[in-house]
Amino acid sequence: MNGLLSIYKREFTSYFVTPVAYVFIVIFLFMTGVFTFYLGAFYESNQADLEPFFRFHPWLYLFLIPAISMRLWSDERKSGSIELLMTLPVSITDAVVAKYLAAWSFTAIALILTFPMWITVNYLGEPDNAVILASYIGSLIMAGGFLAIGSCISALTKSQVISFVISVVICFMFILSGFPMVLDLFESWAPQAVVDAVASFSFLTHFTSIKKGVIDIRDVIYFAALITFWLYVNVVIIENKKAD
Amino acid sequence: MSQAIKIKSLSKSFGQIHAVRDVSFDVNRGEVLGFLGPNGAGKSTTMKMITGFLEPTSGTVEVDGHDVLENPLSVKRSVGYLPEGAPAYGEMTVKNFLNFIADIRELKGSTRKTRLDEVIETINIQNVIDQSIETLSKGYKRRVGLAQAILHDPDILILDEPTDGLDPNQKHEVRNLIKKMAKEKAIIISTHILEEVDAVCSRAIIISSGKLLFDGTPGELIAKSEQGDIDHAFRNITTLKSIET
Numbered sequence: 001m002n003g004l005l006s007i008y009k010r011e012f013t014s015y016f017v018t019p020v021a022y023v024f025i026v027i028f029l030f031m032t033g034v035f036t037f038y039l040g041a042f043y044e045s046n047q048a049d050l051e052p053f054f055r056f057h058p059w060l061y062l063f064l065i066p067a068i069s070m071r072l073w074s075d076e077r078k079s080g081s082i083e084l085l086m087t088l089p090v091s092i093t094d095a096v097v098a099k100y101l102a103a104w105s106f107t108a109i110a111l112i113l114t115f116p117m118w119i120t121v122n123y124l125g126e127p128d129n130a131v132i133l134a135s136y137i138g139s140l141i142m143a144g145g146f147l148a149i150g151s152c153i154s155a156l157t158k159s160q161v162i163s164f165v166i167s168v169v170i171c172f173m174f175i176l177s178g179f180p181m182v183l184d185l186f187e188s189w190a191p192q193a194v195v196d197a198v199a200s201f202s203f204l205t206h207f208t209s210i211k212k213g214v215i216d217i218r219d220v221i222y223f224a225a226l227i228t229f230w231l232y233v234n235v236v237i238i239e240n241k242k243a244d
Numbered sequence: 245m246s247q248a249i250k251i252k253s254l255s256k257s258f259g260q261i262h263a264v265r266d267v268s269f270d271v272n273r274g275e276v277l278g279f280l281g282p283n284g285a286g287k288s289t290t291m292k293m294i295t296g297f298l299e300p301t302s303g304t305v306e307v308d309g310h311d312v313l314e315n316p317l318s319v320k321r322s323v324g325y326l327p328e329g330a331p332a333y334g335e336m337t338v339k340n341f342l343n344f345i346a347d348i349r350e351l352k353g354s355t356r357k358t359r360l361d362e363v364i365e366t367i368n369i370q371n372v373i374d375q376s377i378e379t380l381s382k383g384y385k386r387r388v389g390l391a392q393a394i395l396h397d398p399d400i401l402i403l404d405e406p407t408d409g410l411d412p413n414q415k416h417e418v419r420n421l422i423k424k425m426a427k428e429k430a431i432i433i434s435t436h437i438l439e440e441v442d443a444v445c446s447r448a449i450i451i452s453s454g455k456l457l458f459d460g461t462p463g464e465l466i467a468k469s470e471q472g473d474i475d476h477a478f479r480n481i482t483t484l485k486s487i488e489t
Contacts, residue, residue, distance in 0.1 A: 002347070002348070002350055003348055005347075006344060006347035006348040007348070009344075009347070010333070010336075010340075010344045010347075013340075014333065014335055014336065017335050017336070017376075018335050079331055079333075079334065080327065080328075080329055080331035081331045081332060081333055082331075083292070083297050083327040083328075083331055084325075084327060084331050084332065084392070086296075086297055087295045087296060087297050087320055087323070087325045087327070088320060088345075088348050088349070089317050089320040089321040089348065089349070090317075090320075090348060091317065242297060242298075243292065243297060243298050
């Protein structure tokens with residue numbers, strides 16, 4: 001526990017000593033603005049809700065989350081500090097979870113900083129703030145799913161670029177699996193159960209209800225299982241190829 | 245005193261390459277073991293196995309009575325380790341880095357403060373304490389690595405080339421530091437500088453191509469050369485034996 005906390009603290013503060021954190025937050029806020037007001041047609045929809053804001057979160061996370069996660073383990077390998085970390089009295093599981101939680105907390109901060117959006121919609125109308133809160137929580141949980149994938153992939157390579165690209169591709173597959181064009185591919189030959197299974201892997205399927213403000217326990221279980229799975233694989237990778 | 249490190253027929257291979265072959269030795273408290281050998285001889289690999297970073301292909305490592313595979317956390321608690329090249333988190337300042345190590349080593353309250361002050365003073369890094377590690381010179385980086393290794397006052401110290409990149413004065417300081425700590429600790433240092441063996445080590449081990457070729461006092465090592473020269477003795481041992489095998 002002590003090891004987990006120490007690493008968490010170190011990782012979390014390390015975001016803010018380099019420009020990475022600030023660049024990321026600025027771009028995240030800028031992009032959410034662009035998506036909401038232009039693509040989301042926030043004003044034109046004439047509705048006091050943040051649906052146009054949350055609708056694009058999966059697509060933003062697709063590129064921005066791998067940008068955070070790509071350095072998690074790749075950098076440790078590249079700089080050799082993994083040898084220091086792995087010879088300190090801390091279990092691999094603690095190290096993986098600590099780094100992951102630090103990255104997730106950082107994402108939470110970026111998300112919280114979108115609060116002007118919430119102020120705007122409250123200024124313009126009378127939105128259901130419970131729905132907005134639920135959507136925020138759902139969005140954060142989904143970000144956690146993307147991050148777990150990214151963290152695991154970054155453990156595979158010394159190169160942050162490779163880590164980024166592969167993470168984006170895998171996250172993209174997780175988004176796409178709910179799309180008709182993918183499902184059609186299966187529908188023609190596979191039994192309905194398989195089609196449903198493929199669709200149920202999609203981040204979008206699970207995020208659709210969340211962005212309407214409904215936090216279904218099944219969606220939470222889905223993301224919890226997904227995060228646990230990828231972090232478990234992350235631990236196994238580090239355990240088996242610490243020194244490579 | 246009890247045996248702090250016990251290594252039994254330790255081997256490590258990476259695919260076809262046998263980095264370490266059947267190496268056995270013990271280190272007692274109060275001993276400074278100099279680990280010598282040409283580049284690529286398997287010195288760092290052996291050290292990585294003692295500290296639990298690499299898993300041996302075969303053989304066992306016991307540190308303070310704990311098997312490194314069965315009880316890695318106990319081993320890691322009692323060992324201070326300076327890895328090859330003294331890796332650290334470059335973006336951190338020296339002070340934050342040492343505080344992180346103190347956190348993870350569970351140093352608390354007044355012991356934490358006295359240890360931090362002591363180590364910063366003995367290692368002489370007071371004047372770079374607020375600089376980020378990536379901006380430091382090689383010598384300072386090495387000293388920060390050394391500070392990190394001795395911070396929790398471990399019984400067992402494993403230092404991979406602790407004086408590499410230091411200037412002659414700094415080398416002298418580090419050697420004195422090692423000698424001072426030697427009484428109650430078991431210390432292994434690897435080095436390319438043979439005079440260092442004579443200066444600080446109570447015992448020397450030479451490995452080449454992963455094999456243990458010599459284990460004895462620096463005096464015995466010098467006696468291996470007709471000229472009474474340690475460099476000559478080293479060349480005799482490492483080149484002769486590799487021709488035989």
